[in-house]
């Protein structure tokens with residue numbers, strides 16, 4: 001295990017960077033949710049560990065979560081997304097979210113979040129200004145691409161048979177045309193994803209960045225497999241700030257100002273917070 005005490009120098013530098021920054025940019029990938037008990041299913045093995053029924057069925061993550069398979073077998077797809085929707089609804093964000101929010105509240109420039117996570121955990125933890133680059137499971141769109149746009153999933157409940165991991169009828173449907181709905185999540189090879197909810201969030205983030213100086217970028221649990229979040233954190237920190245990369249598996253930083261912490265999100269944030277307060 002990685003003990004935070006083994007990284008005292010880097011933790012000290014991280015605390016100094018956060019303490020002296022005027023604004024905070026949080027860049028989060030799937031690893032951020034692990035300490036809340038959420039699965040981070042990297043590769044088929046990770047996916048199957050999180051969802052044993054799919055191992056029995058011999059189905060990969062890509063087969064369960066791409067638009068082609070969604071259209072071909074929506075009960076199977078909604079089995080997966082319906083399960084995740086309920087999981088994210090009942091999950092409480094771990095205390096690391098509160099630590100980040102407290103840091104953000106002390107900054108004159110405030111904070112923004114850039115995340116590939118579709119779980120809505122930052123909003124649940126009280127963050128405003130969240131850019132969800134891959135969309136949100138808490139919003140839906142029409143599978144046939146009619147003009148209904150994007151709508152909230154708040155009223156939607158999906159019943160899933162635990163043995164088959166298939167959703168039970170009725171499936172979520174489009175209020176415009178009555179066809180089956182799908183989550184407003186960017187899936188693998190997804191040409192039909194509607195970006196009209198995520199794009200304004202990203203625009204707002206860019207506007208904020210343009211008028212913000214003295215940025216500390218805290219990147220959490222963002223891997224190289226889907227490098228969107230890492231790239232955003234690197235570009236933002238290279239432009240005007242310092243990067244703290246918190247990642248137990250892929251902690252490498254390339255440019256000189258990066259601080260590398262090979263520790264889980266909650267442990268790292270707790271250790272930095274202790275230095276900031278002590």
Ligand SMILES: [Zn+2]
Nearest residue numbers: 142146174177
């Ligand atoms: Zn429709």
